[in-house]
Amino acid sequence: MILDGKAVSEKRLDLLKEEIDESGLYPRLATVIVGDDPASRMYVRMKHRACERVHIGSVGIELPETANTEDVLDAVRRLNRDQDIHGILVQLPMPGRIDTEKVIEAVAPGKDVDGYNPFNLGKLFSGHPVFAPCTPRGIITLLDEYGIDISGAHAVVAGRSIDVGRPMAALLLNRDATVTICHSRTKDLAGELARADILVSAIGKARFIGPEMVKPGAAVVDVGINHVDGKLCGDVDFDRVAEKAAAITPVPGGVGPMTIATLMENTFTAAKRIICSRVV
Incomplete structure (x- = not known):
């Protein structure tokens, strides 16, 4: 199953436009x-x-x-x-x-629609997010749209950046996943990745993750944006991993469109919160 972020983002943007117009x-x-x-x-x-x-x-x-x-x-x-x-x-x-x-x-x-301000990151890690970083939140939305069950799943996040890896782990934990974060110092990285029911890669190494690092039937989310021979590719060797995974995002057309759609949703949320607070 291809997790088509472009199609899902188009759908959500259409719904958001209607909601904004009606508001x-x-x-x-x-x-x-x-x-x-x-x-x-x-x-x-x-x-x-x-x-x-x-x-x-x-x-x-x-x-x-x-x-x-x-x-x-x-x-x-x-x-x-x-x-x-x-x-x-x-x-x-x-x-x-x-x-x-x-x-x-x-x-x-209250205007931090990217979700990077320490206050908003603190709210996220405390389990009460207001604005979560757009890429991780967009990934959660994409998994939900395709009915991928997060609760109880073993989720592995490759990458510990503050913009993707760490908030991704927090969002998954908030949804009752058991979460492992891997990074450059992780021992037996391939073994850790291969235990994932949900694998999110944000390491920035072109086609680094091959089928030997993926559990059969896993959902694989590729956040990587790499250029090889003038072409865009992710961290995951898509063609080979797709044969083993149950669900996978393409690059491009997977996570990227969801990031922008989430930014629009966060902006509307911010507007509602700010305007309503003035009315009160």
Whole structure:
């Protein structure tokens, strides 16, 4: 079974557009980008196009490559104060001289639709998430859409990053999975992966995971984005693993579209929370 993130995201965006139109609200998302990295600019354009599709207003703040940490903080603070902005997304990665952690901490938790602010991560790890990072939350949505039972499953997450690996593990744990996190120092990595009922890979190594690392009948979610010979591929050797897994995400067309759809959903949630709090 192919876990078609593109099809599921299209469905959810259509439903979200209807919900926004019926609500009478006008959610607005602001993006902040520093420099001219082509990949980052492409991702920001995709997010703005998704906003247009579901009737979310969007504002793009573009800072030059020469911007420093204080410049970025000033932009974030202005957006925090702007009552017409409900969601703020700081496009990562930022240039090395920027203190990314400081910038993320500056985003108001109620507008942190990326879910990276320490307050929102704390809520997630305490089992009471408000805004969870978009890629992990999108993965949970995708598994649910295809009826993959998380409760009681042995889930293995390959990768311990704060944007995917750790929040992914927390979301799975919140859904009653038994969770193992693997990383570069894990002993017998292949053996750990092969015990997974649900395997999520976010290690960034092209086609690293082969069929010998996958349990027969497992659900395999590939977060990896790698370029090999001018083509996009994931961490999983898709063609060979697909013969052994019960369910698998393609790259592209799997996790990526779900990330953007989740960002739109988080933005609408933020708008409802902010606007309702003013009414009260």
